[in-house]
Amino acid sequence: MKKTRMQVNIALVIMLVILLSASTLAFGVTPARKILEYDEGLKAEYQVKVINKEGGDFKVSAYAEGPLAEYISFDKQIVDILDEQLEVPITVSVNIPDGVDLVGMQKSNVVLAQMPIGVDSSKTVSTFLAAASEVQVNFPYPGRYFDARVYISESQVGEPVHITIAGINLGMRDITSLSANIQILGPTNEVLADLKTNSVSVPSGQEGRLDIHWHDAQHAGIYMAKITIEYDGKEKIIEKIFDVGNIFILIRDMVVERFKLGEIAKLEFFLESKWNKRIQNVFGDVSIFDKYGNKVTRFRTSSAYLDPMAKEILPGFWDTTGVNVGEYDINIDLLYEGKKTSKLFETVVSVDSIRKKEDILTGNVVYKTRDGVKIDPIIMLVIGLIAINIVFFFYVRTRLGPGKPPQQQYPPQQYTQQQWQQQYGQQMPPPQYQQQNPPQQTPPQYQQQQAQQNQQQPQNYQQQYPPQQ
Numbered sequence: 001m002k003k004t005r006m007q008v009n010i011a012l013v014i015m016l017v018i019l020l021s022a023s024t025l026a027f028g029v030t031p032a033r034k035i036l037e038y039d040e041g042l043k044a045e046y047q048v049k050v051i052n053k054e055g056g057d058f059k060v061s062a063y064a065e066g067p068l069a070e071y072i073s074f075d076k077q078i079v080d081i082l083d084e085q086l087e088v089p090i091t092v093s094v095n096i097p098d099g100v101d102l103v104g105m106q107k108s109n110v111v112l113a114q115m116p117i118g119v120d121s122s123k124t125v126s127t128f129l130a131a132a133s134e135v136q137v138n139f140p141y142p143g144r145y146f147d148a149r150v151y152i153s154e155s156q157v158g159e160p161v162h163i164t165i166a167g168i169n170l171g172m173r174d175i176t177s178l179s180a181n182i183q184i185l186g187p188t189n190e191v192l193a194d195l196k197t198n199s200v201s202v203p204s205g206q207e208g209r210l211d212i213h214w215h216d217a218q219h220a221g222i223y224m225a226k227i228t229i230e231y232d233g234k235e236k237i238i239e240k241i242f243d244v245g246n247i248f249i250l251i252r253d254m255v256v257e258r259f260k261l262g263e264i265a266k267l268e269f270f271l272e273s274k275w276n277k278r279i280q281n282v283f284g285d286v287s288i289f290d291k292y293g294n295k296v297t298r299f300r301t302s303s304a305y306l307d308p309m310a311k312e313i314l315p316g317f318w319d320t321t322g323v324n325v326g327e328y329d330i331n332i333d334l335l336y337e338g339k340k341t342s343k344l345f346e347t348v349v350s351v352d353s354i355r356k357k358e359d360i361l362t363g364n365v366v367y368k369t370r371d372g373v374k375i376d377p378i379i380m381l382v383i384g385l386i387a388i389n390i391v392f393f394f395y396v397r398t399r400l401g402p403g404k405p406p407q408q409q410y411p412p413q414q415y416t417q418q419q420w421q422q423q424y425g426q427q428m429p430p431p432q433y434q435q436q437n438p439p440q441q442t443p444p445q446y447q448q449q450q451a452q453q454n455q456q457q458p459q460n461y462q463q464q465y466p467p468q469q
Contacts, residue, residue, distance in 0.1 A: 014323070027052055027060065029079065029131040030110055034092075037205065038139045041098035048110055048133045050081060050088045057083050059115040062090055066108025068137060071096045078115075094135065102139045104170065109134055132314025144171035146231050148180060148203065152242040157220050161244065165210040165227065175202040178231040180210050185224045187277045190217065192223070199249045202231075219309060220245025239457070243362045248274040249282065249306060249334055251343040256354040261325065265354060269332055273306040282336040285317050291327040301332075325350055327357075334401060 028051040035042050050060055060079050062073035062173035062287040075091040092110055148167035155161045163182060171176050177199050195212050202208035217223070222243055229236040252270040259265050267286070273279055283303040288296045301316035316332075327348055334341040346357045 027054075027058070027112075027114065027131065029110075029133045031133060031136040033136060036094060038096060038102075038137050039205075039316045042094060042096040045091060046094075047089045047091055048112070050090065050112060052081055052086055052088070055082065055083050060112045061115055063111050063113075064108055064135075065111060067102070067106050067456065068094070068096070068108035068135065072110065072135065073106065079112075091207045092135070096137065100139075102137075102261060103141050104145075105136060105138050107134055107136050131284070138170060138241075140204070141171045142174050144169065144175050144204075144232055144234065145176060146170075146208065146229065146234075146236070146276075148236060148238060150225070150238050150240045152225060153242060154242075155244055157217055157245045159217075160213040160215045161213065161217060161242070162387070163195075163212050163225060163227075163350070165229065166207065168207045169202040169204055172204055173203050175208070175231045176390070178208050178210070178229070180212075180213075180230065181228045182212065183226040184214055184216075185226060187222060189224075190403075216231045217244040219276045220248065220274055223276075223314075229260050245274075247279065247337050247339055249279065249336060249339075249341055250274060251332065251334060251341055254330065254345045255354070259352060259354050261323065261349065261351050262321055265352075267300070267316045267318055267319055267330065269316065269334075270311070271306060271312045271314055271334070272311045273309055275306075276308045278305055279309050279336050282306055282312075282314065282334065284314060284316060284332045284334045286318075287333075288318065289329045290333070291329075295324065296328065320349070323349065327374050439440055 025028065030049050030051060034046055036042060058081050060081060062074045062077055063069075072092055073093045073095070075093075079088055079090060081088055090112070109132040111130050112131045122258050145408050146167050147170050148165055151164040151166065152206045153162040153164075165180050178201065179199040180197045182193075182195040182197070183191055184195070186192050193214055193216055195214060197210040197212045200208055200210065220243075222241060224239060224241050226300040227238045229238065252272055254270070255268045257268075267285060271282070279435055281303050282305060284458065285298065286301060287298045290296055297318065299316060301320065304312055304314055314334075327346070330345045330347055332343055332345075334343075347354055348357060348360060
């Protein structure tokens with residue numbers, strides 16, 4: 001019993017699949033949309049056409065749905081489509097009396113439904129597939145009403161952003177002055193710019209347009225325009241988000257430190273965001289190839305996020321067990337927000353280092369920084385020598401103290417026996433001794449100056465250099 005029921009269910013499923021595959025829409029409808037303007041009542045007629053795309057005989061049923069359905073009628077409800085007919089017109093009548101309680105844009109659908117073949121059209125039947133044509137009626141507002149739309153052009157950093165405000169005056173009265181104030185907001189809602197358009201007039205039922213440019217987009221990212229539209233004492237606010245440039249992360253460098261062949265190498269990739277909002281779930285697929293182009297390994301880094309315009313280090317780990325010394329290409333595909341940035345690093349693997357070829361050729365030694373900046377060792381040596389000289393100079397100056405000032409020399413003075421006795425308290429030596437060893441006597445006019453200098457000198461200096469008589 002269960003087996004029979006299962007067989008019946010399978011048969012029903014197969015029949016349903018066959019029925020659905022056979023139920024394809026054999027016709028199309030044109031036009032896709034019709035727009036009408038309401039002005040103290042509306043009486044309009046237009047045609048929709050049934051397009052016999054695949055040939056064959058079939059019937060379609062015409063009806064309306066939506067808020068305007070009661071005002072829409074057809075010259076015939078059921079239409080026979082013959083195989084040789086490529087298209088068949090149906091007349092649609094729209095009759096809306098004056099005084100209806102409708103304002104603004106009202107939309108309804110003219111529906112043409114395919115009917116099963118061989119069904120009596122005088123009876124109520126169900127339909128399979130249908131196509132629709134939209135009818136749109138614009139009802140005026142009392143007074144003035146500007147139905148606005150905002151368009152913001154795509155642009156790159158450094159290019160002007162073109163902002164257009166377009167719309168139609170759906171009010172029954174003319175707009176004498178239409179203008180707009182625009183605020184450009186950054187990712188944290190900070191105001192980056194305040195713009196103001198010119199002023200225009202818009203008659204009832206006519207279109208109006210305002211244009212303005214923003215020239216100060218300094219970074220790629222997401223921005224928002226807060227647009228305040230003003231006309232004849234009324235105000236309308238529209239907010240629209242727009243992009244400048246494309247989301248992008250720059251791969252600046254790669255550094256490997258403290259490496260030994262046969263162990264796990266930590267590869268650090270230096271990234272920089274060029275986007276003004278946080279970028280989530282950033283990770284890299286790393287592929288390593290030998291010098292013959294054979295793939296050695298492939299692994300994925302850990303994931304991270306980058307703050308707006310920020311720099312970050314993304315680590316990846318390479319197990320070098322069984323890896324030989326030689327040249328290898330390390331390629332990273334950085335994935336984020338549906339985007340991909342790739343960069344290839346040509347490296348040389350030795351017993352205790354993984355270095356980029358460009359660093360080896362230029363003699364650069366890479367020191368780990370947030371930017372992954374390379375520093376030339378010659379520059380480091382020069383800076384070190386200058387620092388050592390400065391320290392040595394101050395050390396010697398501190399140890400030796402200030403130098404001894406040069407001693408003033410005065411010409412030898414000729415003495416009499418009495419002067420010599422008064423000056424030195426002893427007998428004057430023979431003249432030949434005086435000629436060989438003339439006394440260095442400070443003249444009286446310099447003695448007072450010498451005494452003042454001795455008083456100003458520190459005590460330890462006076463002990464080391466006593467004044468000469």
